[in-house]
Amino acid sequence: MRQRREHRIGPVRLSARTGIATSTAHCILKRHGMPALAATDRATGEPVRRFERSQPGELVHIDAKKLGRIPDGGGHKVLGRAAGRANQDRRDGTGYAYLYTALDDHSRLAYTEDLPEERAATCAAFLQRAAAWFAARGVTIERVLTDNAWSYTKNTWRQTCRDLGISPRWTRPWRPQTNGKVERFHRTLLGEWAYHRPYTSDAARQAAFPDWLDWYNYHRPHTGISGHTPASRVTNLSGQHI
Template sequence: MIHRNAPLTPTGRLRLARCVVDDGWPLRRAAERFQVSHTTAARWAHRYRRQGPAAMQDRSSRPRHQPRRTPAAREEHVIHLRQEHRIGPLRLAARTGIAASTAHRILKRRGLPALAACDRATGEPIRRYERARPGELVHIDVKKLGRIPDGGGHKVLGRAAGRSNQQRRPGGGYLYLHTALDDHSRLAYTETLADETAPTCADFLVRATAWFAQCGITVERVLTDNAWAYSKTTWRQTCRDLGIQPRWTRPWRPQTNGKVERFHRTLLDEWAYQRPYTSEAERQAAFPDWLDWYNYHRPHTGISGHTPASRVTNLSEQHT
């Protein structure tokens, strides 16, 4: 990488070398013209004579001879342990008797990514994807959420009192957050419903499709997990009536539907558990404002800090 204060770029080096080699300039004259030292001008002229324009590019500063480099057999042992046990540099260092920094350099030299960037089940690097246009694929999932009884739950009253209030007052149990998330824009539509049965899921899809249509998005495919409600004829028939192609993730592979899974985590952190609520009605009243903020105002790190609405044609201008 070129230093920001470097007097010569590869193009400047080539010009200097051609002045010396092709045009016959004295080294000192060329050095003065390009504002570098005499030895620098001689070095680039010498490389140009031997290898031509290709030699003007930066070279690695790694020494040609490294007598203290980790032996190849030990490197292979480190790689074998990493692939078999899926462990990081600290545990590799403990098993092989080398420094953790050395284990890290070996993994980096072999092109192995960090464990956080690998699939837990297979150890393979996670392959990230994004559809080219809004509506090409919509992720759908359900998040089960405990209701807050009137008077508050454990976040307001403490564990013991909150558990007692949950049992004593009406309004306990669970509610279900049904979410449809566009793969390209990350625009989200969420409803709080009483269950996750097949008819409920199918009706939610109808309303979600209508909402996306109002935003100028035509839903082409939906991706769900293999839950019972999404495998019934009701779901398939609803998709057929709407002209949508249903897709399902592989069993035990929630990462395939990871965008909506990540949305639910954001939803819990920034709305459901963001502050203590004294009732479920109070929490639900705060939800529309949060969802509006997420879709239209919140910078999304997955799309380079843009808002989901900014990725849908004219949607951000239509919002007030």
């Protein structure tokens, strides 16, 4: 148990350090009520306590994910590592997309846009469109949670929040897991859309995105909400979808 607490390692590495079987290490951890490493905070080793807002709109998580664009003809997944290496120079290549997402804490309903940069005005304009999108689905945003990036601390962001009647919140420094729900969404987005198959152009990948987001919001069972879909947690939304 001392090895686990000091080094925060799982049964396989505990087995290697102590000479006992992996299954035995697992049983010992379980007997002492030690949670799986995936369920603990990396910094403290304490169990992660997951909270969820009780109603849609009480809190919306916002974050941007940087994603390399695909050149016409395909990147390294189509051309191979050697042929695709030239595209890694984003200064003279195809550049980056910034995937901005607003994700509702209660329902996990998501709104995402592909934008060209992370300026304060871009972030503020995204919030205006996201608020309108949620409002069209019967959700009024009360609070937004972002990290402490420069664009979310400027007066442009604060004024936009005031204009929309939204209360801005920021994650604690060095605690990005506070905004973990939207970060987890971005991992899902990358795995199930962006990197799901080889695309021959950025336009082809973008063309596939609306269908994927529709599937995520309306049809994909979400393990974080007991296998329900995000839309099912918003009043009447699933019934309005065609």
